[in-house]
Amino acid sequence: MSEVRLRGFGWRHAGRRAWAVRDVDLRIGHGERVLLLGASGAGKSTLLAALAGLLAEDSGEQEGTVEIDGLDPRKARERVGIVFQDPETQLVMARAGDDVAFGLENRGVPAAEIWPRVTEALHRVGFPYPLDRSTAALSGGEQQRLALAGVLALRPGLLLLDEPTANLDPAGATLVRDAVRAAVDDDTTLILVEHRVTEALPLIDRVVVLEPGGGVRADGPPAEVFALHGTSLADAGVWVPGPPPAPRRAATGPGDLLLTADRLGLPPRLVGTDLRVRAGETLAVLGPNGVGKSTLALLLGGLLKPGTGRVSASPALGGEHARTAPHRWRAPVLAGRIGSVFQDPEHQFVRSTVFEELALGPRRLGQPEAAVRSVVDELLVRLRLDRLAAANPYTLSGGQARRLSVATALATAPRLLILDEPTFGQDRRTWIELVDLLAGLRDGGHGIVTVTHDADFVSVLADRTVRLGAEPTAPDGTGSAGVGSGWGHR
Secondary structure (H helix, E strand, O other): OOOEEEEEEEEEEOOOOOOOEEEEEEEEOOOOEEEEEOOOOOOHHHHHHHHOOOOOHHHEEEEEEEEEOOEOHHHOHHHEEEEOOOHHHHOOOOEHHHHHHHHHHHOOOOHHHHHHHHHHHHHHOOOOOOOOOEHHHOOHHHHHHHHHHHHHOOOOOEEEEEOOOOOOOHHHHHHHHHHHHHHOOOOOEEEEEOOOHHHHHHHOOEEEEEOOOOOEEEEEOHHHHHHHHHHHHHHOOOOOOOOOOOOOOOOOOOOOEEEEEEEEEEOOOEEEEEEEEEOOOEEEEEOOOOOOHHHHHHHHOOOOOOOEEEEEEOHHHHHHHOOOOHHHOOHHHHHHHEEEEOOOHHHHOOOOOHHHHHHHHHHHOOOOHHHHHHHHHHHHHHOOOHHHOOOOHHHOOHHHHHHHHHHHHHHOOOOEEEEEOOOOOOOHHHHHHHHHHHHHHHHOOOEEEEEOOOHHHHHHHOOEEEEOOOOOEOOOOOOOOOOOOOHHHO
16 A cells, blocks of 8 residues: 655744755655656755655754655655655665665565566666666666666655656657556556657646645646646646747857867767867757767866866956966966856855855955845846745755856856856746856856757747767757757646
């Protein structure tokens, strides 16, 4: 059995004034398949953590009750499997096969059953490597598949998935959805958080929408919820099926050459790649998981030394430093010219509050304090982080952390921005705000390179796309690097 019951449930993280989630009354019957929606910060991930028994009593304040088959979730953990928003946080072993086997061994599964179940789970999620593949060598999307395999191998009665396809290429996302579809039978209850609503609909039979201020805003069959509440939900920032927004094409043609990559590579993570980046355009880097997109972003950003080839900055970008490769620039020089946003936002946080994190870059560039505060305050409001200015960056939700990481790069307005999955975890409203901010920078003469699997983002903002190993092309679907689009894919 795997019935879920919440009565007036609420949770406030230690040190926070605002409740992460509150006043939730909800019953999910055995075998139901639920899509959990809500604007960023509505408490979706917190609710999943509560159901998984992962909210320690000394880590916050709880209201009401939450039960799984009448038990406190902390006493029902063996009935539950969860895939976190950040899969890296749940990988514990050095080799892929051992990581999937870890949970089975902990639960005392007979030794003869463990490795057949490991192999089956890896096959179901389309994991492309042998059992001894190093987990440290996996891309973010590959980590996501491995984490899902570890959960599916346990055959839980309650399966909790927090954006399981967020960083996956289209083929990988299809494999994961197929694996979930095969894993969820009449004896499995599914609760799924997913922004790709249209693709998720075949997996679920019920939609529950959390209200950011507390409570449940809508609950019912998908067709009914979207017919009755679709417009108001979209206005509130919730992803719903619908038409795409109008493309945000550049106000002028490409400007100065900023950066050149000649046979740039880092074997075995990235083969030699040629690239040109110009001011006044958005270049989207596409390709399947594991092909080296994130490595390319780090190389272009001057954060890794090339293994092969070179990166050259033009005088328009490097000024007096143009004769030197970006990875040899001093930190203040690099930060003032190239801004980078990592795939994992937590990897770039160094201050104890959101405000101080945003102020760090402008202060390092020597900007007056009044100018620093003006820039920070504007970004806080536009990206809906103003109520979190005093919060520790490591306590933010996944979507909030992503917005903060992008905002830290925007705060210094460097001539070139390198962004790795900038729209991960965003609700509809903050997604649009990010697009507006980036379009404004591009039209102001800045260059933007984005690594992304977000087809809507590409269709709306990209002026040029490149698929690793293919020739650059326009984002209209022509050529080998063509990308499909559609607002309904959110």
